[in-house]
Amino acid sequence: MSNVKLITDPNFDDADAFYAALTDAHRNLTPRDSERVNARLVLLLANHIGDQKILMSALEAATDLEDENS
Amino acid sequence: MLKTYTNPEYAYVPSADQGAPATVHHPVIIIGAGPCGLAAALDLATQGVRSVVLDDNNTVSVGSRAICFSKRTLEILDRYGCAAPMNEKGITWKKGKVFFRNKQIYDFDLLAEEGHKLPAFINLQQYYFEEYMIDRALEFAEIDLRWKSRVSKVEDHTDKTTLTVETPDGSYDLSCDYLLVADGANSGIRDMLGLESKGQEFHDRFLIADVVMKAEFPTERWFWFDPPFHPNQSVLLHKQADNVWRIDFQLGWDADPEEEKKEENIRPRIQQMLGKDVEFELEWASVYTFKCRRMDNFIKNRVVFMGDAAHQVSPFGARGANGGIQAVENLAWKLARVLQGYAPHSLLETYNQERIHGAAENILNSTRATDFITPKNEISRIFRDETLRLAEKFPFARSLVNSGRLSTPCDYASSDLITKTNGSGIQPGFVAKDAPIEMNGEKGWLMDQLGSRFVALINSDGVSADDISALSKISDDLDVLEVSAHKQGPNILDDCDGLIAERYALSAGVVYLIRPDQYVAARFEGPAAADVNAALDKSLGR
Ligand SMILES: Cc1cc2nc3c(=O)[nH]c(=O)nc-3n(C[C@H](O)[C@H](O)[C@H](O)COP(=O)(O)OP(=O)(O)OC[C@H]3O[C@@H](n4cnc5c(N)ncnc54)[C@H](O)[C@@H]3O)c2cc1C
Numbered sequence: 001m002s003n004v005k006l007i008t009d010p011n012f013d014d015a016d017a018f019y020a021a022l023t024d025a026h027r028n029l030t031p032r033d034s035e036r037v038n039a040r041l042v043l044l045l046a047n048h049i050g051d052q053k054i055l056m057s058a059l060e061a062a063t064d065l066e067d068e069n070s
Numbered sequence: 071m072l073k074t075y076t077n078p079e080y081a082y083v084p085s086a087d088q089g090a091p092a093t094v095h096h097p098v099i100i101i102g103a104g105p106c107g108l109a110a111a112l113d114l115a116t117q118g119v120r121s122v123v124l125d126d127n128n129t130v131s132v133g134s135r136a137i138c139f140s141k142r143t144l145e146i147l148d149r150y151g152c153a154a155p156m157n158e159k160g161i162t163w164k165k166g167k168v169f170f171r172n173k174q175i176y177d178f179d180l181l182a183e184e185g186h187k188l189p190a191f192i193n194l195q196q197y198y199f200e201e202y203m204i205d206r207a208l209e210f211a212e213i214d215l216r217w218k219s220r221v222s223k224v225e226d227h228t229d230k231t232t233l234t235v236e237t238p239d240g241s242y243d244l245s246c247d248y249l250l251v252a253d254g255a256n257s258g259i260r261d262m263l264g265l266e267s268k269g270q271e272f273h274d275r276f277l278i279a280d281v282v283m284k285a286e287f288p289t290e291r292w293f294w295f296d297p298p299f300h301p302n303q304s305v306l307l308h309k310q311a312d313n314v315w316r317i318d319f320q321l322g323w324d325a326d327p328e329e330e331k332k333e334e335n336i337r338p339r340i341q342q343m344l345g346k347d348v349e350f351e352l353e354w355a356s357v358y359t360f361k362c363r364r365m366d367n368f369i370k371n372r373v374v375f376m377g378d379a380a381h382q383v384s385p386f387g388a389r390g391a392n393g394g395i396q397a398v399e400n401l402a403w404k405l406a407r408v409l410q411g412y413a414p415h416s417l418l419e420t421y422n423q424e425r426i427h428g429a430a431e432n433i434l435n436s437t438r439a440t441d442f443i444t445p446k447n448e449i450s451r452i453f454r455d456e457t458l459r460l461a462e463k464f465p466f467a468r469s470l471v472n473s474g475r476l477s478t479p480c481d482y483a484s485s486d487l488i489t490k491t492n493g494s495g496i497q498p499g500f501v502a503k504d505a506p507i508e509m510n511g512e513k514g515w516l517m518d519q520l521g522s523r524f525v526a527l528i529n530s531d532g533v534s535a536d537d538i539s540a541l542s543k544i545s546d547d548l549d550v551l552e553v554s555a556h557k558q559g560p561n562i563l564d565d566c567d568g569l570i571a572e573r574y575a576l577s578a579g580v581v582y583l584i585r586p587d588q589y590v591a592a593r594f595e596g597p598a599a600a601d602v603n604a605a606l607d608k609s610l611g612r
Contacts, residue, residue: 035449039456047466 006057072353074282074312075197077129080204082218088242096122097409099233099246101221101259104131105196106377106394107252108203112150113402115212116522117586119409122244123213124235126220130200133354134280137193137310138388142479142501144188145588146399149521152206153188156199159311160192166291168461168471172298175462185569186504187515191476193310195280196391224249224262226371248405249373252398255361257379263370269363269433272384274444276358277319277330280310281340284349287315293473295443295458299342304443306473307343314353317343318385320443327357360384360440362433368422374401381429386439386474393432396479397425403522403586407610412547417611420487428480435475442472482589489583489592489605495575502588505569510560516570519563521588524548524609526602527574528581531556533597540599541581545606585609 012018026034046055087094098114100107103125111121139156147153167177182190207213222241223234231249234241251259260267291308294300303320310316317340321330329335333352340350364381368374377394401421407413445451460467482488483499490498504517519525526541530552542550552562553570570576583592583605592605 035452036456039449039453040460043453043457043460043467043470044464 004051004054006054006061008061072133073351074314074353075195077132077197078201078204080128080215080217082128082238083216084237084239085214085216085219085242087244088237088239090242093232093243093245095230095245095247096120097247098122098250098405099124099231099244099248100250100252101125101233102252102254102377102379103127103200103204103215103217104252104254104377105136105200105203105391106398107250108200108207109146109150109395109398110250110252110376110402111207111213111215112152112203112210113146113399114406115207115210116150117403117406118212119406120212121214121250122246123207123215124219124221125215125217128217130204131196133356134195134197134278134310134314134316136196136199136385136388136391137308137316138191138392138477139194139199140191140388140392140477141186141188142477143392143395144192145504145517146395147203148188148517149588150203150206151209152202155202155205156194157188157192159198159202160194161289161309161311162189162192163289163291163309165288166293168458168468168473169292169294169297170455170458170462171296173462175458176468178468185506185567187517188504191388193308193316195310195312195314198311199391221253221259224259224373226263226373228371231372247372247409250401250405251373251375251379252377252394253379255378255382257375259373260365260375260379263373265365265370265375267363267365267380267382269361269382270437271359271361271363272440272444273323274359274440275321275323275325275327275330276360277321277325277336277355278358279317279319279336279340279355280314280353281317281350282312282314282353284351287344287348294343295454297343299339304473305343315350321357325357330357331355362437362440364426364429364433368425369418374405374418374421376401381425381432383432383436384440385436386443387432387435387477388474389432389436389477392477393428397421397428399587400425400428406586407547412545413610413612420485420611424482424485424487427482427484431480432477435477439472439474487585487591487609487611489608491593493575493580493593493595495580495593496573496582496590498590498592500590502582502584502590503573505565505573506567507570508564508566509562510558513566514563516563517588519551520584522586524586524591524606525584526550526581527553527576527584528597529553529571529576529578530562530597531578533579537597537599541597541602544599544603548606583609 098121100110100123111123114121144153164180220236222236225232232245253259289309294305306318368380383389404417445454457467457470479501481500488499507514507516579596581594581597585591591609594601
């Protein structure tokens with residue numbers, strides 16, 4: 001198992017371009033299809049990463065939900 | 071309904087114990103002659119320990135339940151001397167197809183590793199499996215099988231257990247040093263002793279149908295998610311012996327078991343699934359709900375629980391009988407050594423330790439498969455369905471498709487009995503691997519040389535005769551097995567295909583200590599008898 005950690009510092013080639021592409025991809029989708037696309041995206045990226053430790057750190061960071069109203 | 075199989079009826083023979091003036095005492099009594107009770111009797115017998123087996127019925131499993139038996143289970147049964155007929159009768163398949171909605175999304179071919187005596191698994195109806203075990207049990211003088219003998223009362227004490235047996239000739243009492251309980255998932259004995267098996271019940275029902283195909287049909291495993299002929303549910307089809315096909319229909323929780331079991335309701339569904347021209351006969355149908363649960367502690371005083379009574383899993387991944395038999399084997403060598411004075415009574419506690427770990431792993435795997443097949447909520451269903459859609463295009467997603475993972479033996483790497491070392495080859499706590507060998511000029515298999523006693527497996531090239539002799543003097547419960555291309559002798563084998571060297575990293579002087587259950591207890595890079603002796607003591611909890 002590797003000792004690589006989840007990268008939380010900027011790592012995008014082009015952050016703005018990715019963000020735009022992500023929101024564009026969802027722009028004309030129904031909420032249902034958006035959910036489907038997100039699910040597929042997660043699966044594709046997760047497989048690309050592969051490393052279970054990194055995936056667990058990402059899950060942990062993602063599920064640490066802040067109160068939306070605070 | 072069964073046409074391809076007739077259940078044997080074993081004769082009830084009154085026991086001399088019944089008329090005895092005082093309660094007769096036995097070292098070991100086993101309750102239940104299902105796969106696990108029978109395995110316990112066979113394992114003990116191969117190690118010279120007598121047992122009495124009590125079963126309330128006088129036949130094997132009525133109707134088919136388990137059908138998939140894994141390599142490890144077959145290796146264990148081979149050690150008992152009954153894997154050959156199973157292997158011969160059983161079916162092996164390599165190819166499978168996965169369908170989602172109205173189309174096939176991918177197919178696969180399981181490529182088996184070469185150089186093993188036994189296949190990765192076989193499909194065989196549970197009644198055959200039990201019948202062959204009984205055939206073998208009847209050959210052992212050490213096994214006293216008593217049919218139509220229902221245990222109605224058990225009283226446990228710190229040093230012994232007493233029980234009452236009901237027979238066609240009335241009841242009688244027995245006592246024993248150790249009572250092994252394998253009376254099945256709804257264990258009455260567990261209830262009698264005020265014990266519980268706790269876990270999860272899946273709110274789902276499954277229709278299990280066995281059908282006989284009239285014409286040729288490919289020997290493949292087919293799994294459907296959400297097919298048009300059975301919307302929103304899953305269906306599994308695979309082959310057993312005698313041209314009998316097992317079909318599992320997921321029904322959902324609201325289904326009425328009695329309605330679903332009726333032939334007029336089953337037929338159209340199967341016809342839609344197989345195609346309207348395929349002719350078949352219905353052999354057997356039954357509706358089940360599944361549970362994943364286990365006891366917190368398999369031992370109470372001198373009563374030891376095994377099989378479904380101790381731990382139960384859903385059938386996805388075929389771990390019920392497989393996991394059960396592997397747990398029995400873990401117990402049997404320990405109990406034999408406690409009874410023979412090689413090990414303290416406390417060794418039995420490690421059955422709890424090692425097999426609670428095994429049961430937890432089996433439950434985890436079965437639960438994961440069940441959760442994939444039956445998504446728990448909307449988002450789980452989206453993930454499941456998108457995984458299946460991606461699987462059609464991308465191989466990676468196929469690794470996530472879980473319709474049951476083949477049962478593989480768990481490891482005991484963290485057990486107190488294992489001597490941990492950092493070497494290559496097979497790690498301590500893992501099960502030994504088979505390889506072709508040549509011994510006294512004859513071809514054979516390594517696994518046939520291991521088990522039922524401790525073995526020191528050593529590459530003896532360049533090892534002095536004194537070192538070998540020191541190893542062989544360690545215990546009369548330990549045999550030295552030399553691997554050498556140069557020497558000849560009764561305990562010397564030739565690694566003819568070089569697979570022992572490869573699988574065990576068995577370079578000159580390397581020695582493995584292998585337990586009676588064929589698990590690696592220790593591995594040393596030099597033939598130091600003192601190290602092997604210490605590892606043996608550790609394995610026996612001394
Ligand atoms: C549909 C289905 C499919 C399955 N598929 C698989 C599979 O593919 N692979 C797999 O490994 N497992 C599978 N299983 C699980 C498997 O059938 C069980 O795990 C296995 O039978 C358990 O064996 P056992 O010896 O613990 O108990 P059982 O087989 O239940 O045997 C218990 C025995 O005890 C006897 N008994 C009960 N009470 C008493 C009493 N008071 N006195 C005397 N005798 C008594 C009973 O008559 C019976 O003979 C499946 C199960 C089902 C239902």
